[in-house]
Amino acid sequence: MKKWRLQLPGYGFTLPSLILTIVFGVYPIAWAMRYMFYDYKGYGKERFVGLDNFTQLLNDHAYWDSVVNTFVYAGGKLIITLPLSLILAVILNKGLRGKHWLRAIYFMPTIVSTSVISIVFFIIFNSYNGILNQFLLRFHMVSKSIDWLGPEHAMLSVVIIAVWGAVGNYMLLFIAGLQNIPDDVYESASLDGANAVQKFWYITIPMLGPVLQMVIMLAIINSLKGYESIMVLTEGGPIAKTEVMYLYVYKLFFPLATSGSSMEQQIGYGSAVGFVTAIIVGFITLIYFYASKRINRVF
Numbered sequence: 001m002k003k004w005r006l007q008l009p010g011y012g013f014t015l016p017s018l019i020l021t022i023v024f025g026v027y028p029i030a031w032a033m034r035y036m037f038y039d040y041k042g043y044g045k046e047r048f049v050g051l052d053n054f055t056q057l058l059n060d061h062a063y064w065d066s067v068v069n070t071f072v073y074a075g076g077k078l079i080i081t082l083p084l085s086l087i088l089a090v091i092l093n094k095g096l097r098g099k100h101w102l103r104a105i106y107f108m109p110t111i112v113s114t115s116v117i118s119i120v121f122f123i124i125f126n127s128y129n130g131i132l133n134q135f136l137l138r139f140h141m142v143s144k145s146i147d148w149l150g151p152e153h154a155m156l157s158v159v160i161i162a163v164w165g166a167v168g169n170y171m172l173l174f175i176a177g178l179q180n181i182p183d184d185v186y187e188s189a190s191l192d193g194a195n196a197v198q199k200f201w202y203i204t205i206p207m208l209g210p211v212l213q214m215v216i217m218l219a220i221i222n223s224l225k226g227y228e229s230i231m232v233l234t235e236g237g238p239i240a241k242t243e244v245m246y247l248y249v250y251k252l253f254f255p256l257a258t259s260g261s262s263m264e265q266q267i268g269y270g271s272a273v274g275f276v277t278a279i280i281v282g283f284i285t286l287i288y289f290y291a292s293k294r295i296n297r298v299f
Helices: 002-037 052-058 061-092 099-111 114-125 131-138 154-178 183-191 196-207 209-225 228-233 245-253 267-298
Strands: none
Touching (some): 052 267, 061 209, 061 245, 114 154, 114 228, 154 228, 196 209, 245 267
């Protein structure tokens, strides 16, 4: 009885989080999974359709195009963000003057609202009077304005925004890992004649292994799930060139009116699409977990 009383404050602290998780996490997932097998538009009576929603999904080319776009978006973001974050972390971990201010500047995009960031970049990338086009034209770097949000460059633009918003966060995680590497290891390597590149490759990377493993996992999951800036900037356009999986799911649950047209709310089909999307992300995560075991064996 006395032991139970000692544990009571701990349960009291965790109870609010548990309630919020059930109400806003477990219940919505269970609710959506029920409607996977129904034709439900958000109003009226639902109609049981069995596996028809999944059959429709198999033939939904728009969704599978969004899956491809998601991998392009996530791949571009990861390829640029992770090396850039690591390089900045290595530079700002040294005795550089003003490094604390630089860290704050690079981290600042992480705490700014995604909507605000997207609006700012819309002004920068605007085809007609955007800041970027004005700069390029003024210095004669291009002969005419570039349609940064057009079909050819829209994906590149949203990847740039994603990189800008994520670099600072992963940079700080890398810095935290670098500060746990003893200076004695680098001093010993210097005495053995190792240069900067050799120190980085044979000391920094291996000893940064656990942090690198965690950062890669976070980056993969966030890249596959990211859609907020795309929704604000392009709404998945033009002609679905930047449509990603979770934005597609969002539109099924919360239709967006674009150019005078509206998309019908599809709760049942959206639940099925969301379930398959979660499986895809989970499968990619499992592949990474398998690969991370190999990383543990190396490091």
